[in-house]
Amino acid sequence: xxxxxxxxxxxxxxxxxxxxxxxxxxxxxxxxxxxxxxxxxxxxxxxxxxxxxxxxxxxxxxxxxxxxxxxxxxxxxxxxxxxxxxxxxxxxxxxxxxxxxxxxxxxxxxxxxxxxxxxxxxxxxxxxxxxxxxxxxxxxxxxxxxxxxxxxxxx
Ligand SMILES: CC(C)(COP(=O)(O)OP(=O)(O)OC[C@H]1O[C@@H](n2cnc3c(N)ncnc32)[C@H](O)[C@@H]1OP(=O)(O)O)[C@@H](O)C(=O)NCCC(=O)NCCS
Numbered sequence: 049x050x051x052x053x054x055x056x057x058x059x060x061x062x063x064x065x066x067x068x069x070x071x072x073x074x075x076x077x078x079x080x081x082x083x084x085x086x087x088x089x090x091x092x093x094x095x096x097x098x099x100x101x102x103x104x105x106x107x108x109x110x111x112x113x114x115x116x117x118x119x120x121x122x123x124x125x126x127x128x129x130x131x132x133x134x135x136x137x138x139x140x141x142x143x144x145x146x147x148x149x150x151x152x153x154x155x156x157x158x159x160x161x162x163x164x165x166x167x168x169x170x171x172x173x174x175x176x177x178x179x180x181x182x183x184x185x186x187x188x189x190x191x192x193x194x195x196x197x198x199x200x201x202x203x
Pocket of ligand 1: 142144146175178179
């Protein structure tokens with residue numbers, strides 16, 4: 049695939065506000081409808097950015113952040129893997145290859161650090177699943193996502 053217009057850059061603090069705007073807009077739209085504001089999005093992204101082993105990339109186009117892929121290395125005895133914790137591309141620039149460009153660059157960077165395995169969570173029936181599958185990710189049946197939620201416990 050030819051690389052679509054837009055520069056992939058390593059995340060830097062000057063990107064934070066643009067990332068928060070992108071994140072809040074993306075995850076407040078369908079199908080997520082999560083009700084983020086730029087402020088809550090900023091707090092969420094700062095959690096990821098502050099994690100040990102953080103690595104983040106952004107796509108900048110016309111001086112605006114239009115894509116991001118954030119995560120961190122997780123130590124394992126057999127060698128680190130990478131937990132891709134947040135990824136999004138502006139909905140106005142969807143399906144032109146920006147997400148693929150981000151993932152390709154991310155995996156190349158990680159491979160050069162000896163990290164070959166990337167792990168992520170996404171909605172079982174969400175549209176992003178098709179995107180990740182197209183980029184070589186497969187469901188892992190050895191693991192299950194479990195949740196304990198006091199607020200959901202019946203009276
Ligand atoms: C998922 C996401 C990052 C994909 O980025 P993108 O730049 O649109 O993806 P690309 O253009 O590189 O790849 C497009 C391919 O991915 C798949 N894909 C992407 N969006 C899709 C959708 N809404 N429905 C079905 N397939 C989709 C398709 O295979 C598509 O190829 P095609 O257009 O030839 O059919 C982007 O749609 C996004 O940010 N979505 C909202 C946030 C989100 O869901 N993030 C992931 C949370 S875990």
